[in-house]
Amino acid sequence: MSEALHEITLTVNGVVREATVPGRRLLSDCLRRELGLTGTHVGCEHGVCGCCTVLLDGEPVRSCLTFAVSVDGHEITTVEGLSGPGGTLSPVQRAFSECHALQCGFCTPGFLCTATALLRDNPSPTDDEVIEGISGNLCRCTGYQNIVKAVHRAAELMGDEA
């Protein structure tokens, strides 16, 4: 008995993409495997580490705790979609680079997506709000101090550009 497949259409980083997936295909695996977008990292696969965080209709969610077929027809933004035309880094990406908020980079895509949504909803967060906002993302090498600094720096950069 072969497994049933589903035709789905996702708008990923502004581009309409089609994929054929079994019901059990996680969104994280669909992005990486069917769509070739390997910027979304898969860490723990049970929602603890936050590495696979993407934006679903603008809201950060765990792509490892979402089935691809479940979000058929919806908009997804991955880390590949955060930069501007020609690969210009977004303010959040520039701030992470400036503040040394990444070392090995494994957790970075999740932090970038989470921080991007956080600053959109709250353009000048307090320290506590930043810490609460990124509390669902684990970093195991850089340490959180520079990441918190980077989120504040990104808020400044976004304020300058506005």
Next chain:
Amino acid sequence: MKPSAFDYHAPRDLGETLAVLAGAGAHGKVLAGGQSLIPLLNMRLAAPSHLIDINRVAALDTIAVEDGGVRVGALARHAAVERSSLVARAQPLLRDALKLVAHPVIRNRGTVVGSLVHADPSAELPAVLTVLDGSVRLARHGAPERDVPAGEFFTGPMESALEPGELAVSAFFPSLPARTGTAFCEVARRHGDYAMAGAAAVVTLDEDLRIASARVACVSVGPVPVLLDVSEVCAHRPAASVDWAAVARAVRDLIDPDGDIHATAGYRRHLTGVLAERALRIAAQEAADERAGEYPNE
């Protein structure tokens, strides 16, 4: 870690959902937010042969402040309930508890009714439903809906009164009587983790601001949320002259927690006493403040 194969169903409305569920019987599992279910599927601790995804059933995505309380539909996300100022006014304990549920990103997807059906005795929302005497509305194909009170809904760790073929369509959180305050206090190893111990408290004062009723629902100390009525220990006194140490002692005497790698039974017992007392005192203070607010600008 990948889920095992299942037949995926994506019903568009409630009738179709119930029909599919009835067909799947004990082999069917409902997917709402998936923030508890998908980890279980990924680790293959659960392997249903039919997954019924209710994410397209818009009629279940509701939050209604009704007479006497808040009714939360099966697809209302934690984040939406947490952000609703109408809900916070009608039942402030919901927002207080939701802020302690996992992390903001999980709350964007997870649902309130899903947490109740998951029935984890360490989770916040089952304790909230229990201490408020709320209920869960269950629907089944070809049968009338039934409301199950919180006290009968949670039947064991990760077990509820929901039967195969049934869908929890909504949960009802009653609002508070006059001169009533609430609080939720917990201790977790890390913020956002399941709590080692915690207590949801509801305190009602009489017209002379003496404690008329004091109840707590404790998490992580039994197979279901443990509801304790400590009104008698409060001895109908005003909060300032209650023997709070006796209240904490009573709570410790009434519970029978197990130990695990996160906390010994003794530590859980101690923590629960501290947290119950703390939550009750905050709730009593809130109730008194509400009394003071009854006559604004006078």
